[in-house]
Structures are given as C-alpha cells and as structure tokens.
Amino acid sequence: MGERVVIKGARAIVSCDPSDTLYRGADILVEGPAVVAIGPGLDSGGAEIIDAGGMFVYPGLVNTHHHFFQTFVRNLAAVDYPSLSVLDWIGKIYEIFKLIDERAVYYSSLAAMADLLKHGCTCAFDHQYCFPRRAGKRLVDRQMEAASLLGIRYHAGRGANTLPKAEGSLIPDEMLETTDEFLADCDRLIGLYHSDEPFRMTDVVVSPCQPVNCRRETFVESVALARDRGVRLHTHLGEGENAPMLERWGKRTLAWCEDLGFVGPDVWYAHGWELEPGEYRAMASTGTGLSHCPAPAILGGFPVLDIPALGRAGVRLGLGCDGSATNDSSNLLDSLRVAWMMQASRGKERGGCPSAYDMLKIATAGGAGLLGRGDLGSLEPGKAADLFMVDASGLEFAGADHDPANFLARLGATGPVSLTMVNGKVVYEGGRLVGVDEERLAAEAAEACDGAVRSRSPAYSGYARR
Incomplete structure (x- = not known):
C-alpha cells in the first residue's frame, strides 16, 4: 500500500465511467497510484486530506x-x-x-x-x-x-x-x-x-x-x-x-x-x-x-x-x-x-x-x-489516480453549475484548474507546479528559445526579444 490520500467532500465527481456515474458530495480514496474507492463519507483515518469543497472533479x-x-x-x-x-x-x-x-x-x-x-x-x-x-x-x-x-x-x-x-x-x-x-x-x-x-x-x-x-x-x-x-x-x-x-x-x-x-x-x-x-x-x-x-x-x-x-x-x-x-x-x-x-x-x-x-x-x-491505457481515462476503483479539480463556486459560474458533466466545454471553463493529480501525486495546485522553480525554468526556456531559433531565423526579424 502506498501513500493514502482522501479527496474530501467534492461538490461533484464526473467519473466518465461506462455508466456515466456522477457523484455528488462524495470523496475519493487514493492509495499509491490508484483510486481505491469513491463515495460519501469515506474513512480518512491516517490519510492526507485534500479539501474538495466547491470542486468539480474530473478524470485527467x-x-x-x-x-x-x-x-x-x-x-x-x-x-x-x-x-x-x-x-x-x-x-x-x-x-x-x-x-x-x-x-x-x-x-x-x-x-x-x-x-x-x-x-x-x-x-x-x-x-x-x-x-x-x-x-x-x-x-x-x-x-x-x-x-x-x-x-x-x-x-x-x-x-x-x-x-x-x-x-x-x-x-x-x-x-x-x-x-x-x-x-x-x-x-x-x-x-x-x-x-x-x-x-x-x-x-x-x-x-x-x-x-x-x-x-x-x-x-x-x-x-x-x-x-x-x-x-x-x-x-x-x-x-x-x-x-x-x-x-x-x-x-x-x-x-x-x-x-x-x-x-x-x-x-x-x-x-x-x-x-x-x-x-x-x-x-x-x-x-x-x-x-x-x-x-x-x-x-x-x-x-x-x-x-x-x-x-x-x-x-x-x-x-x-x-x-x-x-x-x-x-x-x-x-x-x-x-x-x-x-x-x-x-x-x-x-x-x-x-x-x-x-x-x-x-x-x-x-x-x-x-494509447492502450485501460488503467486511465475514468475515475473508478482500480484505475490510476489521474484527475483534476475545477472550483465551481465562483461568481462567474453562478446559475450554470447544475450540470457538471457538460460544464467544461459549454461554459468555456478553459482556464488553469485548481489541482492536477497524476498517479496519486499532486503535481499542480494553487497556480503552481509542485516541486520545481517555475520562474527559473521559464527564464532558462526563453534563453533556449533565443539561442535556437529567435536569434537565428529571419522569421523573427523586427521583433524585440525579451
């Protein structure tokens, strides 16, 4: 058994499983890389808690x-x-x-x-x-x-x-x-x-x-x-x-x-x-x-x-x-x-x-x-804990939050999500990539782009670089 995490009290969980199950007011229990259980009031003893109040949760x-x-x-x-x-x-x-x-x-x-x-x-x-x-x-x-x-x-x-x-x-x-x-x-x-x-x-x-x-x-x-x-x-x-x-x-x-x-x-x-x-x-x-x-x-x-x-x-x-x-x-x-x-x-x-x-x-x-990945693509017990969360409690979503399944594409909810989990690990949360110095990587990436193409291709002539 790996690390135990409970995503607690999600406003809705859109499973994308074969039955198109939609959970409301439910939890997700994750152990190691896998989803173990989905439902209300799951035992969170000894687990890390992720508060999903107000959140819609989707498969990655x-x-x-x-x-x-x-x-x-x-x-x-x-x-x-x-x-x-x-x-x-x-x-x-x-x-x-x-x-x-x-x-x-x-x-x-x-x-x-x-x-x-x-x-x-x-x-x-x-x-x-x-x-x-x-x-x-x-x-x-x-x-x-x-x-x-x-x-x-x-x-x-x-x-x-x-x-x-x-x-x-x-x-x-x-x-x-x-x-x-x-x-x-x-x-x-x-x-x-x-x-x-x-x-x-x-x-x-x-x-x-x-x-x-x-x-x-x-x-x-x-x-x-x-x-x-x-x-x-x-x-x-x-x-x-x-x-x-x-x-x-x-x-x-x-x-x-x-x-x-x-x-x-x-x-x-x-x-x-x-x-x-x-x-x-x-x-x-x-x-x-x-x-x-x-x-x-x-x-x-x-x-x-x-x-x-x-x-x-x-x-x-x-x-x-x-x-x-x-x-x-x-x-x-x-x-x-x-x-x-x-x-x-x-x-x-x-x-x-x-x-x-x-x-x-x-x-x-x-x-x-x-991709041949039967372990991905839906939120079900036994499948990978790959998911993301969208905060549906904002004023901009008022009056449109009754249908979580159709919510993303119909509303154009295309901005950065609240949290992304891959293989049971949170990799993005609260606007930050987890465990990396994003500012340093961005600066290094811009330098790499300058060195490879922007300083060498005439297609970029006339543009002031950074």
Missing part, C-alpha cells in the same frame, strides 16, 4: 497528438498558417524547425507539459519527428527527463522523415534520417521506456511522420518493429496529402496504409479531415483510431470532422492539441471547447451535435483507449 485529460518542440515556434505571424495549405506551411516552417537543438527540445517540452498540466491533462502523447542532424539522437530522452521533472505521464512518439526532396519530399535534407537510423533508435527507446505494467509513467510509440514525406519501406518496417516489440503505431493522415499520394502511388493515403498493414487496434492517426465516409467504415473494421485536433483544423479553414458519423461507423476517437506552430497553445481544455463548438457549427445539417460531455469522454476515456 489524455492528449493524443502534439509536437512539443513547436512550442518554440509559436505566435509567429511571419509564417501565417491560416493563410497556407498544410503542404505549403510545411515548406516554410521546416526552415525554422531545422534550427532546433537538444536544449530547445528539452525546454520546449517543459513549456508544453506545464501548459498541459495546468489545464487538466495528466497523460500526453507527443509526436517528436524533428531530428535535425545537429541536434543528435537524444531528443526523446530529454523529453523523458522533462516529463519526470514535472510528473506528467508521457507516451513518446518517435517519429522521422526519410524521403529526400529530390524524390518528392518537402523536408530539408539535413532533417532526414534513414529508415535504419530511425528504427534503431525506436528499438533503443522501446528498450528503455516501454513496459506493459499498469500505472506506468512512460511508453514509446513507433511514429513515422507522414506517408507523403517517408519512404514506403519506413512504414513497412515500422509495422514489423512495433508488432514484434508490442508497441503502438501512429502517423499523420488525411490532412491535405491525398492529392500527392494519389499522384505518387495511385491511391489515397488510407488505402496505402492498409496495403502496408499500418492499420489495426494498435494504430491511430492524427487529423483525418480528408477522410470520406467509406474510409470511416474501413477504419472501424480494423479498429484503427483517430486523434481529432480541432484547433489547427479551424485555424487552417479545413473541413469540420464529422464526429457523429465517425461514431456511428465505430471509429475510436481521442482529442489532441496538435503542435504549437499551428495551435499556439497546449491547453487541452481549450481544444475541448473548440471541438464542441466546431461540431455545433454543423449540428443542424448533420442531424445533431454531440454533447459537451460526449466530447469530454473522447478527451478522457477515448484518448486512453487510443
């Missing part, structure tokens, strides 16, 4: 797609993502990405993880495909160090681009790896950070960046490695690349992935706004999942993903921030709100809108399912 959000390194390439009007196609944007932004170094990856990851934790995200997947030759191969290791420092649960997607520009890629050659380089490092990382243990704090996902910028063999051999080592697979799909894929291979991206075996219950894609209804059914038939990233879709002016149709087809869904070079934010509560409003904007023509609670379930239990 699960972020299923991100690019932490892009935190140092945000708020940058010189590369105007809303005015560009995805492929044109890639051609411009990689001229900045190639400047990223190991120190920048470490501190940009800290910045992104801090934003996630402050807004209720307890488990994050990051698709780290940025490996400039000058940066070396320890970038994911540095992200693991950052995750350990802040206490977030972290699944690392080791990505890569392998196709040269001369063969149709958009990626600068100094950012390419060979398939053998990529897979060797995936194998190394799996050996260090993967396990099948419940409550594990780290994992590794084999994540070639995108079919349009990789060799075919990269995807074929990724499938072989992942299935041999028992880890998951991830890539970008359906975000504007279908036209060049049709020209190059004579088929759409999903069909190309199907041919290579890059489908299945251990696979999920990011974006998917180009997917067609027949492709929804094809994905569902193989159990392949999808991370919905609403902010970059709306900022890019792309189609609104048909969440009801995907759900009817049986496609498994999660929620993602996506990278800060398109979203500018790592606030998954904000993504939750945007996702729900995007669905509302098409609700009448599509015969209805998912509820705000439906979107919360996608962001919790849905995301946990994509």
Whole structure:
C-alpha cells in the first residue's frame, strides 16, 4: 500500500465511467497510484486530506497528438498558417524547425507539459519527428527527463522523415534520417521506456511522420518493429496529402496504409479531415483510431470532422492539441471547447451535435483507449489516480453549475484548474507546479528559445526579444 490520500467532500465527481456515474458530495480514496474507492463519507483515518469543497472533479485529460518542440515556434505571424495549405506551411516552417537543438527540445517540452498540466491533462502523447542532424539522437530522452521533472505521464512518439526532396519530399535534407537510423533508435527507446505494467509513467510509440514525406519501406518496417516489440503505431493522415499520394502511388493515403498493414487496434492517426465516409467504415473494421485536433483544423479553414458519423461507423476517437506552430497553445481544455463548438457549427445539417460531455469522454476515456491505457481515462476503483479539480463556486459560474458533466466545454471553463493529480501525486495546485522553480525554468526556456531559433531565423526579424 502506498501513500493514502482522501479527496474530501467534492461538490461533484464526473467519473466518465461506462455508466456515466456522477457523484455528488462524495470523496475519493487514493492509495499509491490508484483510486481505491469513491463515495460519501469515506474513512480518512491516517490519510492526507485534500479539501474538495466547491470542486468539480474530473478524470485527467489524455492528449493524443502534439509536437512539443513547436512550442518554440509559436505566435509567429511571419509564417501565417491560416493563410497556407498544410503542404505549403510545411515548406516554410521546416526552415525554422531545422534550427532546433537538444536544449530547445528539452525546454520546449517543459513549456508544453506545464501548459498541459495546468489545464487538466495528466497523460500526453507527443509526436517528436524533428531530428535535425545537429541536434543528435537524444531528443526523446530529454523529453523523458522533462516529463519526470514535472510528473506528467508521457507516451513518446518517435517519429522521422526519410524521403529526400529530390524524390518528392518537402523536408530539408539535413532533417532526414534513414529508415535504419530511425528504427534503431525506436528499438533503443522501446528498450528503455516501454513496459506493459499498469500505472506506468512512460511508453514509446513507433511514429513515422507522414506517408507523403517517408519512404514506403519506413512504414513497412515500422509495422514489423512495433508488432514484434508490442508497441503502438501512429502517423499523420488525411490532412491535405491525398492529392500527392494519389499522384505518387495511385491511391489515397488510407488505402496505402492498409496495403502496408499500418492499420489495426494498435494504430491511430492524427487529423483525418480528408477522410470520406467509406474510409470511416474501413477504419472501424480494423479498429484503427483517430486523434481529432480541432484547433489547427479551424485555424487552417479545413473541413469540420464529422464526429457523429465517425461514431456511428465505430471509429475510436481521442482529442489532441496538435503542435504549437499551428495551435499556439497546449491547453487541452481549450481544444475541448473548440471541438464542441466546431461540431455545433454543423449540428443542424448533420442531424445533431454531440454533447459537451460526449466530447469530454473522447478527451478522457477515448484518448486512453487510443494509447492502450485501460488503467486511465475514468475515475473508478482500480484505475490510476489521474484527475483534476475545477472550483465551481465562483461568481462567474453562478446559475450554470447544475450540470457538471457538460460544464467544461459549454461554459468555456478553459482556464488553469485548481489541482492536477497524476498517479496519486499532486503535481499542480494553487497556480503552481509542485516541486520545481517555475520562474527559473521559464527564464532558462526563453534563453533556449533565443539561442535556437529567435536569434537565428529571419522569421523573427523586427521583433524585440525579451
């Protein structure tokens, strides 16, 4: 038995369990990393007490797609993502990405993880495909160090681009790896950070960046490695690349992935706004999942993903921030709100809108399912004590606090939460990350950003730095 904690007297606990249980005036007993009991009047003898009076308690959000390194390439009007196609944007932004170094990856990851934790995200997947030759191969290791420092649960997607520009890629050659380089490092990382243990704090996902910028063999051999080592697979799909894929291979991206075996219950894609209804059914038939990233879709002016149709087809869904070079934010509560409003904007023509609670379930239990984490995503005895608390007693919430399940997205309750707990440990409380000198880390991060990109890229000319 580990440390005993009782979260006492919560105004409401939104469990997101299969029965959609809502508790009122209840406690949560935590022992070590796990929830042991939920209910009123739990025995708190010998336990640390966390006063949850006035609080709504939710399962920790699960972020299923991100690019932490892009935190140092945000708020940058010189590369105007809303005015560009995805492929044109890639051609411009990689001229900045190639400047990223190991120190920048470490501190940009800290910045992104801090934003996630402050807004209720307890488990994050990051698709780290940025490996400039000058940066070396320890970038994911540095992200693991950052995750350990802040206490977030972290699944690392080791990505890569392998196709040269001369063969149709958009990626600068100094950012390419060979398939053998990529897979060797995936194998190394799996050996260090993967396990099948419940409550594990780290994992590794084999994540070639995108079919349009990789060799075919990269995807074929990724499938072989992942299935041999028992880890998951991830890539970008359906975000504007279908036209060049049709020209190059004579088929759409999903069909190309199907041919290579890059489908299945251990696979999920990011974006998917180009997917067609027949492709929804094809994905569902193989159990392949999808991370919905609403902010970059709306900022890019792309189609609104048909969440009801995907759900009817049986496609498994999660929620993602996506990278800060398109979203500018790592606030998954904000993504939750945007996702729900995007669905509302098409609700009448599509015969209805998912509820705000439906979107919360996608962001919790849905995301946990994509990552293969049966121990996460809901508040139930035996599951991980990953949760966050929102103070619902403020004047700004008066008259709207009767429905805790729909509360977050409908009200736009997207600010910093009151408390975040990961694996039974409080990692954020009262506006402060626990156990770190946030001011020092912020200053060091700004220096790392200056050194890597802001002092070296012409995209920042005309801006006064700190």
